[in-house]
Amino acid sequence: MDIGFMDCIANFHTNPRDTENKEGLFQCHSHQSAELTLLIKGEGYYAAGEQNVEALPGDLLLIPANLKHSYVCINAWEGYSLHIYDQNIPAYCQYLMSHAFTQRQGPILKASLTPGAVERALAAMHQIEETCKRKEQTEYSYDLLRNALETLLLTYHTGACDKAGKVSSEHPEEQLIEDALKEIHQNYHMSLKVSDLAASHYLSESIFRKKFIKHVGVLPKQYIITLRIDEAKRLLLTSRKPVEFIASEVGFSSSSRFHDLFVKHVGMTPMEWRRSGER
Known part of the structure; x- marks a missing residue:
């Protein structure tokens, strides 16, 4: 299978x-x-x-x-x-x-x-x-x-x-980013705002962005979008769910925005990606 x-x-x-x-x-x-x-x-x-x-x-x-x-x-x-x-x-x-x-x-x-x-x-x-x-x-x-x-x-x-047992991190900043990544991976399919991530760690949005890009290499918003697109790619190949349903399932409130971002990241439409996996 x-x-x-x-x-x-x-x-x-x-x-x-x-x-x-x-x-x-x-x-x-x-x-x-x-x-x-x-x-x-x-x-x-x-x-x-x-x-x-x-x-x-x-x-x-x-x-x-x-x-x-x-x-x-x-x-x-x-x-x-x-x-x-x-x-x-x-x-x-x-x-x-x-x-x-x-x-x-x-x-x-x-x-x-x-x-x-x-x-x-x-x-x-x-x-x-x-x-x-x-x-x-x-x-x-x-x-x-x-x-x-x-x-x-x-x-x-x-x-x-x-x-x-619970071990405190010797590097608080690294632990902060690790906690943020965990929250992103758990909730990427929901309405997830960078401002909320920053606030949950008692940081301004600009400082949170700087720390995130320092440790991860990309901005948090870009990381979330890439995560959503990657999950959509998997779902398109492993299920027969409608494209609009998949767009919503991975966290996009607008199917047209999902379509545009998918084409930008993948180089083909969601349906073209699905058909490419059927060959």
């Missing part, structure tokens, strides 16, 4: 004949997609370079794309492994992925989940598996996968925060 950001999902487990103590699998590999692995049963280790991460039931691991890594199963295990193209995922999921990897202590990330969080993560994996098994995608497939992936990433962050 071609859903744009989804590579594959697998329910993995060891062969019953390999359940003797210290028997298991070992592989060294890399892949172009990022990996989210939820361990349900068993015990083992994941390694990359000098990092060696113990994997136990309830652990959710994030592995970046193109990272050469290996794993060894010590006690027979079972779990789900999801592979996604992180550059193509929806806006808020994209923020959650990038934020996780900028906070990392090593190339492989791990969050130990509570029993309730494991249930939520497992339900999300089941939703993704079920959706991907369908012979034909429906108009809801993209939304189902987006919601399930968002649940997994939020569950990871919650587990990671529970383990590490």
